[in-house]
Amino acid sequence: MSELIFTPVIGIEIHIRLKSDSKLFCSCSTNTDAAPNTNICPICMGLPGSLPHMNHRVVEQGMLAGFALNCGIRPKSLFFRKSYFYPDLPKGHQISQCDLPITTAGYIEVHDSEGKLKKIRVNHLHLEEDVGSLHHSASDGRLEGASTSYVDYNRSGTPLAEIVSEPDVASAAEAVEYVTTLRRRVIYSGASEVELEKGMMRFDANVSMKCSDGRWGKKVEVKNMNSFKALERAIEFEIKRQKKIMLQGGEVMQETRHWNDAKGVTSPSRVKESYRKFIVEPDLPPLHISQEWIDRVHSRMPEMPDVRANRYVHDMGLTQEAADILTDDRKVADYFESCVNAGANPVRAANWIRTEVMRVLNETQKKIADFNIKPEVLAEIVKRVDDKKLSTTQAKEVFDYMCANNAGLDDSVKKLGITEGGVAGNALNEIIANVIKANPDVLAEIQSGKDMKGKKFKFLQGLVMKESKGQAKPQEVAEALTAALKN
Numbered sequence: 458m459s460e461l462i463f464t465p466v467i468g469i470e471i472h473i474r475l476k477s478d479s480k481l482f483c484s485c486s487t488n489t490d491a492a493p494n495t496n497i498c499p500i501c502m503g504l505p506g507s508l509p510h511m512n513h514r515v516v517e518q519g520m521l522a523g524f525a526l527n528c529g530i531r532p533k534s535l536f537f538r539k540s541y542f543y544p545d546l547p548k549g550h551q552i553s554q555c556d557l558p559i560t561t562a563g564y565i566e567v568h569d570s571e572g573k574l575k576k577i578r579v580n581h582l583h584l585e586e587d588v589g590s591l592h593h594s595a596s597d598g599r600l601e602g603a604s605t606s607y608v609d610y611n612r613s614g615t616p617l618a619e620i621v622s623e624p625d626v627a628s629a630a631e632a633v634e635y636v637t638t639l640r641r642r643v644i645y646s647g648a649s650e651v652e653l654e655k656g657m658m659r660f661d662a663n664v665s666m667k668c669s670d671g672r673w674g675k676k677v678e679v680k681n682m683n684s685f686k687a688l689e690r691a692i693e694f695e696i697k698r699q700k701k702i703m704l705q706g707g708e709v710m711q712e713t714r715h716w717n718d719a720k721g722v723t724s725p726s727r728v729k730e731s732y733r734k735f736i737v738e739p740d741l742p743p744l745h746i747s748q749e750w751i752d753r754v755h756s757r758m759p760e761m762p763d764v765r766a767n768r769y770v771h772d773m774g775l776t777q778e779a780a781d782i783l784t785d786d787r788k789v790a791d792y793f794e795s796c797v798n799a800g801a802n803p804v805r806a807a808n809w810i811r812t813e814v815m816r817v818l819n820e821t822q823k824k825i826a827d828f829n830i831k832p833e834v835l836a837e838i839v840k841r842v843d844d845k846k847l848s849t850t851q852a853k854e855v856f857d858y859m860c861a862n863n864a865g866l867d868d869s870v871k872k873l874g875i876t877e878g879g880v881a882g883n884a885l886n887e888i889i890a891n892v893i894k895a896n897p898d899v900l901a902e903i904q905s906g907k908d909m910k911g912k913k914f915k916f917l918q919g920l921v922m923k924e925s926k927g928q929a930k931p932q933e934v935a936e937a938l939t940a941a942l943k944n
């Protein structure tokens with residue numbers, strides 16, 4: 458029997474918190490770090506008689522996120538009530554665009570196992586409100602064993618975008634690249650800051666297996682992943698688990714499983730998620746978006762990071778790695794481009810930013826926007842090295858001095874006693890004359906022809922280099938010294 462081949466078929470659902478000062482259907486602050494239950498009102502608590510109203514700023518954020526995923530925008534979309542009971546949901550229903558979403562289909566490109574670009578299709582992005590959060594009194598925050606549970610509704614009604622992919626993902630690695638690329642593009646668009654450590658991005662994965670003997674495993678929905686690492690591990694675990702069942706001739710059950718990050722396993726979810734049927738939200742009119750509005754929001758879209766990185770590779774000669782690092786943060790990429798526009802060689806400017814600038818930002822915990830060396834000035838440093846006015850060592854010394862003392866370029870060069878362009882001509886001859894004068898015995902040995910191997914010559918050359926503070930060029934010193942010794 459030939460060996461069975463299993464192909465994972467994976468779809469990913471992502472929730473991203475959209476950037477907005479106020480909630481989706483009321484004017485409460487979205488600050489979820491405030492004291493519990495302080496940013497709430499009758500609307501986000503769903504009290505009788507309260508009416509939700511659409512936050513147009515969030516609609517624009519949703520459009521920007523959609524553009525970042527190469528999606529189109531629907532001129533008319535709807536909101537629905539997704540009814541279920543849970544203590545974190547005060548209304549008894551969540552308002553979501555599940556059925557007629559704000560965007561049409563889109564895609565994100567990733568590399569497959571052979572390194573070729575492939576498209577992961579995005580079915581759609583829709584807007585919905587988040588629910589409240591529960592805090593359990595068990596020491597590790599679990600529900601089991603807790604004597605008391607607390608509910609905080611500050612998060613209730615904060616705006617989310619749910620992004621649903623087609624089952625085009627074929628491995629955990631592809632899944633990670635998909636969510637990483639997607640996150641970076643959404644941040645660039647300005648739709649969200651997507652801070653992972655603040656829980657602004659959450660993942661669910663639908664995993665099933667296709668076997669070369671024609672069998673298809675059932676789809677398993679894995680929930681509760683809050684980091685790239687968790688998503689990767691959960692998918693890898695599920696692939697192994699399902700493959701094992703199918704190899705033993707068993708059948709994978711269709712179910713919802715919960716990822717336990719501490720144990721590194723998925724287990725059947727005990728909470729049955731049974732939604733009643735969705736009804737159109739009677740308190741909200743359809744969302745109409747005019748072409749003029751779409752165009753206006755689209756004009757705010759910057760060049761996307763992967764497109765930008767490609768341009769750096771193909772037009773500026775950077776390596777893919779350097780281009781990826783520089784475009785990871787839009788502000789760093791802007792800094793790099795300003796530097797190049799100011800006349801710096803792109804490859805050398807990229808090297809300076811990746812090594813020196815990023816090192817200082819790391820050490821000082823600063824963001825590039827607060828960095829005291831402006832891109833035009835870094836460009837000047839790079840140019841002076843290229844023009845041999847400064848050696849690389851000197852340039853780094855100057856750069857460090859500027860960072861540490863918040864000083865200007867020319868002032869720093871002066872303070873460090875560096876003579877740009879090195880020591881040559883009369884200044885060099887003067888140093889040589891002084892060195893020879895101070896070492897008459899060495900001079901005598903050389904002139905008597907005893908310096909067979911040039912050791913004494915090298916000794917004098919070293920002294921001259923030292924006197925020039927390393928700024929003279931060794932070749933020029935050798936020539937000028939030879940000439941001086943002949944006199």
Ligand SMILES: [Zn+2]
Pocket residue numbers: 480483484485496497498499500501502614
């Ligand atoms: Zn509110």
